[in-house]
Amino acid sequence: MDFVAGAIGGVCGVAVGYPLDTVKVRIQTEPKYTGIWHCIRDTYRQERVRGFYRGLSLPVCTVSLVSSVSFGTYRHCLAHICRFRYGSADAKAAKTDITLSGFASGLVRVFLTSPTEVAKVRLQTQTQTQTTQQRRPSASGPSAVPPPCPAPPARSAPGPKYRGPLHCLATVAREEGLRGLYKGSSALLLRDGHSFATYFLSYAILCEWLTPAGRSQPDVLGVLVAGGCAGVLAWAVATPMDVIKSRLQADGQGQRRYRGLLHCVVTSVREEGPQVLFKGLSLNCCRAFPVNMAVFVAYEVVLRLTRGLLT
Numbered sequence: 001m002d003f004v005a006g007a008i009g010g011v012c013g014v015a016v017g018y019p020l021d022t023v024k025v026r027i028q029t030e031p032k033y034t035g036i037w038h039c040i041r042d043t044y045r046q047e048r049v050r051g052f053y054r055g056l057s058l059p060v061c062t063v064s065l066v067s068s069v070s071f072g073t074y075r076h077c078l079a080h081i082c083r084f085r086y087g088s089a090d091a092k093a094a095k096t097d098i099t100l101s102g103f104a105s106g107l108v109r110v111f112l113t114s115p116t117e118v119a120k121v122r123l124q125t126q127t128q129t130q131t132t133q134q135r136r137p138s139a140s141g142p143s144a145v146p147p148p149c150p151a152p153p154a155r156s157a158p159g160p161k162y163r164g165p166l167h168c169l170a171t172v173a174r175e176e177g178l179r180g181l182y183k184g185s186s187a188l189l190l191r192d193g194h195s196f197a198t199y200f201l202s203y204a205i206l207c208e209w210l211t212p213a214g215r216s217q218p219d220v221l222g223v224l225v226a227g228g229c230a231g232v233l234a235w236a237v238a239t240p241m242d243v244i245k246s247r248l249q250a251d252g253q254g255q256r257r258y259r260g261l262l263h264c265v266v267t268s269v270r271e272e273g274p275q276v277l278f279k280g281l282s283l284n285c286c287r288a289f290p291v292n293m294a295v296f297v298a299y300e301v302v303l304r305l306t307r308g309l310l311t
Helices: 002-029 036-047 049-053 057-086 095-124 128-135 165-176 185-210 220-250 261-272 274-278 281-310
Strands: none
Touching (some): 002 049, 002 057, 002 220, 036 049, 095 220, 220 261, 261 274
16 A cells, blocks of 8 residues: 555656756756756746656656655555564654654665666756757868768757657666666765655654644645655755765766766865755755645545555
């Protein structure tokens, strides 16, 4: 039940938050943007509405699996911890138990999400301007001396480098090897481990506070508030590593700048100041509230429906 409910909740969350996720990634990886509205206006002017949904198909196809694993891992870890510590899987879990289970959930999902995150970031940061620059001929002009031998055919095919998520994954694997599909995974581990610990812990605490007297669970409004606030708190602690993760994953569309996680952190802070680690924080928090409202409401509704049918 937890796996199914988590899958449905994840799809609902992606449907609500993907356009703002695209804006967030572009702000974090492209210094030319001075703020959220500048990025939104520029993206709409150059690519229209379609630009906000670049790379959407892969997350939609995979998010059900990832969200299912996240929630399922959390519930199963929590049940095993409670059984080990208290003798029953249904015993009331302590905050430490919830934190450890959330941390495990974050670590497990990294192995599934890293390739899709690479494809998503590459597609979100890919623009027609970059493609035009890549196709620009190197000859000096019509007056240049013609080569003695026929020149190889120019790469004049229109369109961006990556034609879609699967083409992006295949291209990255071919050009950068399998390691390219897990680029930025160290930052992703650091991001998801403690952010999912915060996520599930804050949701559990807020649900406890918002549960009316004499009831064991909060109502729908309580779930909405608890889920939204949990998402905001999780992204508040995740944003620094999210910035580094996005930069490492986008670093591959041209000359590489970063040698690894620490080099990316040092270079980014030296060039743009410590505030660079909080790029997109306000957008992350604004996006996290409605997204995680949808995730947890869908999750709880499916759980309660299935429990009612089974009983």
